[in-house]
Amino acid sequence: MRNDCDVLIAGTGVAGLYAALNFEPKTRVLVLSKRDVGISNSMLAQGGVAAVVDKTNDDYRLHIADTLIAGGYKNDLRSLEILVNEGPEDVLRLIKEMGVEFDRDETRNISMTLEGGHSRRRILHHKDSTGREITEKLLAAAKSRPNIKIIEYAQLASLTRSGGGFWAGVLVDGVHRYISCSYCILCTGGIGRAYAYTTNSAAATGDGITLAYEMGARIKNISLIQFHPTAFAAAKDRERFLISEAVRGEGALLLNCRGERFMQNYDKRGELAPRDVVSRSIMLEAARTGSDKFYLDITARGADFIRNRFPTIYRRCLEEGVDITREYIPVFPCQHYLMGGIDVNIYGDTTVDRLYAAGECSHTGVHGVNRLASNSLLEALVFARRCTYDISRRLRHEESGVDGPPPAPPLGKNPLPKGYRTTIRGIMQKAWFVIPDYDAAREGLVRASEILEDLKNGDYILTPDYIEAKSLATICTLILKEVLEKKDKGEEYY
Ligand SMILES: Cc1cc2nc3c(=O)[nH]c(=O)nc-3n(C[C@H](O)[C@H](O)[C@H](O)COP(=O)(O)OP(=O)(O)OC[C@H]3O[C@@H](n4cnc5c(N)ncnc54)[C@H](O)[C@@H]3O)c2cc1C
Structure with missing residues (x-):
């Protein structure tokens, strides 16, 4: 061996x-x-x-x-x-x-x-x-x-x-x-x-x-899946910059579209409730006010403290046109952790x-x-x-090592079709974001399974994009199957 x-x-x-x-x-x-x-x-x-x-x-x-x-x-x-x-x-x-x-x-x-x-x-x-x-x-x-x-x-x-x-x-x-x-x-x-x-x-x-x-x-x-309550609410970027929990830990207030605190109406721990609670509270508050505009306000801590304690967040927000020593930070939940x-x-x-x-x-x-x-x-x-x-x-x-020759090399001939990854992302965002949408999960699972079948059987050339597309389609089907199984068993996510 x-x-x-x-x-x-x-x-x-x-x-x-x-x-x-x-x-x-x-x-x-x-x-x-x-x-x-x-x-x-x-x-x-x-x-x-x-x-x-x-x-x-x-x-x-x-x-x-x-x-x-x-x-x-x-x-x-x-x-x-x-x-x-x-x-x-x-x-x-x-x-x-x-x-x-x-x-x-x-x-x-x-x-x-x-x-x-x-x-x-x-x-x-x-x-x-x-x-x-x-x-x-x-x-x-x-x-x-x-x-x-x-x-x-x-x-x-x-x-x-x-x-x-x-x-x-x-x-x-x-x-x-x-x-x-x-x-x-x-x-x-x-x-x-x-x-x-x-x-x-x-x-x-x-x-x-x-x-x-x-x-x-x-x-x-x-x-x-954990949805972080306070990612910077950028207009377009897929990768959203995180406004760390530590900002709330150091006293930042979470405000709705009217500039009012609301967390205490949902949980007595207020801004320092765990992430799932804060994310869900934001979604419920958004439905109540009819607006998805939310803000963090850390200005009370003073400019010197903020620049020294949160230099990366300060700099990154400034790049987005927000001076967090003087202005509210626009935030909204997004996918964060598995x-x-x-x-x-x-x-x-x-x-x-x-x-x-x-x-x-x-x-x-x-x-x-x-x-x-x-x-x-x-x-x-x-x-x-x-x-x-x-x-x-x-x-x-233990004795270890391979015995025998490697498998045959991959020989796919077809280029990866465009758009599969974007479709998967759309399905996930709609079907399971903070509060699951079971109808969207059912529809999404059918489409993601079709994409996965094609990726497995379409004789595609092995490229980094192909590996990632197949992976995203697999992950999407596994997640949505579990979401629907939990629903059938009557299990809640909260
Ligand atoms: C914005 C943000 C802030 C966070 N803040 C905190 C925090 O303050 N405290 C905390 O505890 N956690 C935090 N987390 C979570 C934490 O950072 C991650 O859970 C943790 O770092 C994951 O480490 P990892 O080594 O498992 O994966 P990663 O650090 O993500 O590393 C994955 C590695 O796998 C490689 N890889 C992937 N696929 C392949 C492949 N097919 N072949 C070869 N290589 C591959 C990648 O290139 C990469 O090197 C944060 C996460 C994010 C996104």
């Missing part, structure tokens, strides 16, 4: 990079990034990472309780306890071993912020670009390790089991080749690009979930042998029906490390 690498990791977000860094120096790790390594949801994370590192003012039990409340008590308690108990150590490793810098107060203590649904200030942050700070430091560390190789513009297209490993079909700069590995960790992130409007990066097309599904892995709670995905156990192991998943593409069950703010970077760290622990143990004890 042989292999080109011991472990193939798809994804250079926080999950993929942290997984790679946790392997022993003798393990040969290949990490793929389907685009530039700068394009990922990890790079976009603003608010921070939640962890009980200040044990005098906080407690593990409170973090667990807050996560359960946000998650509607549908969380997997065992995974959640692991997340909250082990997470602080991973966050401290970021500081000590990777050189990640979190904001500190004048006495050099880490300054914690508050976000919706948290009962304590427990969010470590690097101004309002925490994800970029963490990802760039992880990337630098990974590049310095001789056992880790990172390839950009390398898109995982297929996985075929062989002996004790996989043949991975990869498009490298558009050219197809097979790479053999003993284990694979999917860290391919979310599905935001299945929607017309999302905060997610262009890489979030659900490729890993589609691959796992095609291999027979169990996919769970794929319709549990709670479900490839079902994994507490070691990130899927139901397919030697296939692991971590980060946003995975379903560990920690979030329940609604993720608590800043818990996803923590989840990516904790469960990525646990994948490496399990794979390292198995590498020591």
